[in-house]
Amino acid sequence: MSSSDSKLAVVADAASVPALRPPVAPASLAHRDLLGGEFWRRVPAYANVSEAEFLDHKWQAKHSITNIGKLLAALEGLVSEGFIADAQRGFERAPMSVRVSPYLLSLIDWTNPERDPLRLQFIPMGSRLLPDHPRLDLDSLHERADMPVPGLTHRYVDKALFLALDTCPVYCRFCTRSYAVGIDTEEVSKFQLKVNADRWQKTFDYIRSRPELEDIVISGGDAFQLRPEQITQIGETLLSIDHIRRMRYATKGPAVMPQKILTDDAWTDALTRVVEQGRKLHKEVVLHTHFNHPREITAITKAAMDKLCERGITVRNQSVLQRQVNDSVDTMTLLIRRLGYVNVHPYYIYMHDLVKGVEDLRTTLGTGLTIEQGVRGATAGFNTPTLVVDAPGGGGKRDAHSYEHYDRTTGVSVFTAPAVHPGEMYFYFDPIHLLPPEGQARWADPAEQQKMVEEARAAALAAPRTRA
Numbered sequence: 226m227s228s229s230d231s232k233l234a235v236v237a238d239a240a241s242v243p244a245l246r247p248p249v250a251p252a253s254l255a256h257r258d259l260l261g262g263e264f265w266r267r268v269p270a271y272a273n274v275s276e277a278e279f280l281d282h283k284w285q286a287k288h289s290i291t292n293i294g295k296l297l298a299a300l301e302g303l304v305s306e307g308f309i310a311d312a313q314r315g316f317e318r319a320p321m322s323v324r325v326s327p328y329l330l331s332l333i334d335w336t337n338p339e340r341d342p343l344r345l346q347f348i349p350m351g352s353r354l355l356p357d358h359p360r361l362d363l364d365s366l367h368e369r370a371d372m373p374v375p376g377l378t379h380r381y382v383d384k385a386l387f388l389a390l391d392t393c394p395v396y397c398r399f400c401t402r403s404y405a406v407g408i409d410t411e412e413v414s415k416f417q418l419k420v421n422a423d424r425w426q427k428t429f430d431y432i433r434s435r436p437e438l439e440d441i442v443i444s445g446g447d448a449f450q451l452r453p454e455q456i457t458q459i460g461e462t463l464l465s466i467d468h469i470r471r472m473r474y475a476t477k478g479p480a481v482m483p484q485k486i487l488t489d490d491a492w493t494d495a496l497t498r499v500v501e502q503g504r505k506l507h508k509e510v511v512l513h514t515h516f517n518h519p520r521e522i523t524a525i526t527k528a529a530m531d532k533l534c535e536r537g538i539t540v541r542n543q544s545v546l547q548r549q550v551n552d553s554v555d556t557m558t559l560l561i562r563r564l565g566y567v568n569v570h571p572y573y574i575y576m577h578d579l580v581k582g583v584e585d586l587r588t589t590l591g592t593g594l595t596i597e598q599g600v601r602g603a604t605a606g607f608n609t610p611t612l613v614v615d616a617p618g619g620g621g622k623r624d625a626h627s628y629e630h631y632d633r634t635t636g637v638s639v640f641t642a643p644a645v646h647p648g649e650m651y652f653y654f655d656p657i658h659l660l661p662p663e664g665q666a667r668w669a670d671p672a673e674q675q676k677m678v679e680e681a682r683a684a685a686l687a688a689p690r691t692r693a
């Protein structure tokens with residue numbers, strides 16, 4: 226058959242194949258509808274703020290809300306006195322510092338702040354607080370137990386986590402590192418992770434001395450808070466170590482203050498230079514970020530991600546599954562499709578760690594598994610996140626489906642981590658208030674609590690799912 230014959234055959238075949246799918250309804254492309262315009266002017270305090278001011282990262286940092294007085298001033302006339310009183314009780318009892326950027330504040334729906342998924346993550350309210358789970362401990366991932374140098378966690382063979390500093394552009398209620406991040410609160414005195422030349426030098430010396438390390442996460446706190454020369458110092462030092470092959474700067478910045486990428490040229494250029502230097506050395510330097518809800522992605526976010534895309538900087542996302550924030554298939558599907566649309570790879574969804582003071586935000590492993598099942602297939606596999614449990618007690622990230630045992634009545638699930646701590650078992654606990662009455666009654670009795678854990682351990686040993 227000649228090439229013209231084969232072209233004709235292809236055309237004939239295409240004409241005879243019926244369309245498998247009708248064109249989609251425009252509503253199903255909602256992930257492309259990004260909030261634009263001067264949306265911040267809806268908040269009275271920002272009604273006269275120009276676009277140039279709002280895009281200025283220094284203006285954002287300077288006007289961030291850090292106490293109830295500033296919140297009241299920003300929201301004057303927008304919310305009820307009852308809401309402010311409730312927030313005041315939340316500020317007083319929060320284990321985490323509070324810091325909210327004007328950008329975030331203007332994305333909250335102030336006609337219904339009680340239910341708003343962004344407000345829920347950043348502004349505590351006294352009326353939402355629930356008792357902590359009895360098995361909770363402040364450093365639930367036991368990061369400090371695996372620190373050869375203060376602020377460097379070496380748990381996995383080839384990877385280490387460098388907590389370079391203790392501040393962030395915002396503070397999240399659900400932060401796993403509330404044991405160290407932010408200033409002391411009435412509830413918690415923090416473990417010190419300030420920028421310190423001696424601590425950093427010891428960190429670099431340790432990394433240099435361990436040839437098995439190939440991958441370093443630079444976190445904190447948040448890499449957005451590093452000065453440009455600190456981005457450069459960390460990047461150049463780690464790139465100069467032969468066995469380091471991969472680095473990730475971890476920052477929530479793109480989700481809460483994308484303005485910095487657009488207007489802090491020194492910071493963005495410093496990051497770009499490290500990425501380019503890494504590329505010349507055939508090493509990977511990427512940005513890891515943390516979007517949790519589709520409304521956190523706006524036209525400003527897209528402009529910032531476009532700038533990073535133009536510079537060849539890969540961005541990956543890690544979300545935390547939170548009740549009433551993103552605990553539905555529809556919300557999570559919209560989030561991952563929107564992330565893909567702005568060139569951010571959805572990498573992980575974490576089951577919420579057991580963190581002090583935020584039991585209202587956790588949900589059950591069963592809910593996570595249902596959402597994962599519903600989301601998978603909504604977009605390409607490489608843009609579909611893996612649902613993980615960061616096993617309390619230091620087991621590291623486990624695929625949520627890999628539990629050895631899960632009792633939905635007591636809410637106890639059991640995981641193993643053979644490549645991290647062989648022979649150990651790790652336990653994750655659903656929030657008590659979401660358990661059936663029988664499970665809630667058992668947790669109410671202190672004598673039953675350890676029994677439930679032992680029952681789960683015995684069941685996992687008797688009938689392991691993954692080692693059958």
Ligand code: SF4
Nearest residue numbers: 393396397400446477
């Ligand atoms: S930005 Fe990250 S480190 Fe900082 S408070 Fe939020 S979750 Fe914690």
